[in-house]
Amino acid sequence: MSLLELSEVDSYYGQSHILRDVTMDVEEGEICALLGRNGAGKTTTLRSISGARPPEVRDGSVTFKGEDITDLSPEDISSRGISLVPEERRVFPNLTVAENLHLAEVTNNASNTVGRTIPEVEHAGMTTDQVYEEFPRLDERRTQQAGTLSGGEQQMLAIARALKQSTDLLLLDEPYEGLAPQIIADVEDAIERISESGTTILLVEQNAVAAMDIADRCYVVDQGSIVFEGSAAELRQDDETRERYLGV
Ligand code: ATP
Numbered sequence: 001m002s003l004l005e006l007s008e009v010d011s012y013y014g015q016s017h018i019l020r021d022v023t024m025d026v027e028e029g030e031i032c033a034l035l036g037r038n039g040a041g042k043t044t045t046l047r048s049i050s051g052a053r054p055p056e057v058r059d060g061s062v063t064f065k066g067e068d069i070t071d072l073s074p075e076d077i078s079s080r081g082i083s084l085v086p087e088e089r090r091v092f093p094n095l096t097v098a099e100n101l102h103l104a105e106v107t108n109n110a111s112n113t114v115g116r117t118i119p120e121v122e123h124a125g126m127t128t129d130q131v132y133e134e135f136p137r138l139d140e141r142r143t144q145q146a147g148t149l150s151g152g153e154q155q156m157l158a159i160a161r162a163l164k165q166s167t168d169l170l171l172l173d174e175p176y177e178g179l180a181p182q183i184i185a186d187v188e189d190a191i192e193r194i195s196e197s198g199t200t201i202l203l204v205e206q207n208a209v210a211a212m213d214i215a216d217r218c219y220v221v222d223q224g225s226i227v228f229e230g231s232a233a234e235l236r237q238d239d240e241t242r243e244r245y246l247g248v
Contacts, residue, residue, distance in 0.1 A: 001066055003028040003200050004049065004169060009060035011048045011224075018044045018055060020224045026169065031191070031201045033215035033232070035208045035246055041224040042204040043087060046171050049202075050084045051077040064169070081168035087177065089158040093147025097138050097157060100146050101128055104161035125165040134193060135160055137186075152183030156190055169200045176207045184210050208246040212236060220245050 002025035011019035019041055026032045036042050048057050051074040062070045069077050078084075091100050105128075132139035135156050141149065146157055155175050162170060175191070176184045184207070192214055195201050205211035212218065212232045220228035220241060228241045235242065242248050 002026060005063040007061050009048055009057055011044055011055040011057050013054050018224045022226055024219050024226060026200060026202050028200055030216040031195050031203060031214055033203045033205060033211040033218045034221060035205055035211055035218055036221040040221045042221060043173055046084060046173050046204055050074055050082060050171060081166055083162040083165055083167040084171040085158050085162045087173040089154050091146040091154055091157050094145060096143050096145055098142045100157055100161060101131060104164040125167060126163045131160045151179050152186050155187050167199055172203045174205055176205060176210050188214050208248050
């Protein structure tokens with residue numbers, strides 16, 4: 001059994017049929033990349049997994065740790081150990097790094113306790129000390145306003161905020177977007193460290209070259225359908241798929 005399984009998922013925005021028969025597996029412990037051009041359906045796939053609506057999943061199923069989560073709310077899905085870092089890197093620009101991390105803890109606890117008894121909320125994410133150990137750049141900038149951090153540092157803060165909740169599967173939506181190559185390398189290092197510490201990662205990227213650097217396995221999506229599945233090494237060797245669907 002894989003950690004995450006999508007089976008023949010069809011997702012819609014109103015009448016628009018976007019994901020068609022999407023089947024993919026994410027194995028425990030791996031870094032899996034979902035690659036594709038602009039508008040291919042990458043974010044729609046992550047939203048279909050995380051329970052964010054829209055889109056509406058009208059057919060197929062999403063299974064996590066063997067449980068069908070297709071129709072669960074985002075809060076219930078997140079309480080089972082799936083964290084999403086959306087494309088727009090949600091940090092509070094006027095608050096400091098430390099305040100952003102503190103708020104993540106408070107809001108995670110609040111959303112995890114809705115409708116539950118306290119003993120069910122034993123799931124604890126990273127402590128603030130662990131976050132600072134994992135992300136030394138954030139440690140150096142505890143008192144700096146988040147809005148004044150560089151793009152890469154804001155990405156790290158957004159990831160750190162997600163990890164404040166207990167996370168078995170981290171979904172990253174275009175973490176390299178808008179970042180310079182040197183900064184991409186720093187974010188790559190952070191993602192690899194998180195992976196080594198035991199968190200499974202599903203990474204969605206347009207920057208296929210950077211994603212292939214760290215991914216164990218890759219899927220390519222085009223017009224809402226999976227058109228390639230294989231190891232990063234196989235994708236590197238598959239010139240036709242790369243050129244046709246990824247333009248690299
Ligand atoms: P990008 O890299 O540009 O974010 P993507 O691969 O993540 O691309 P999606 O955001 O999943 O692409 O979009 C897939 C398709 O769904 C696109 O045609 C897009 O216009 C459409 N779409 C996305 N969000 C909505 C929405 N809320 N309502 C209607 N259509 C949408």
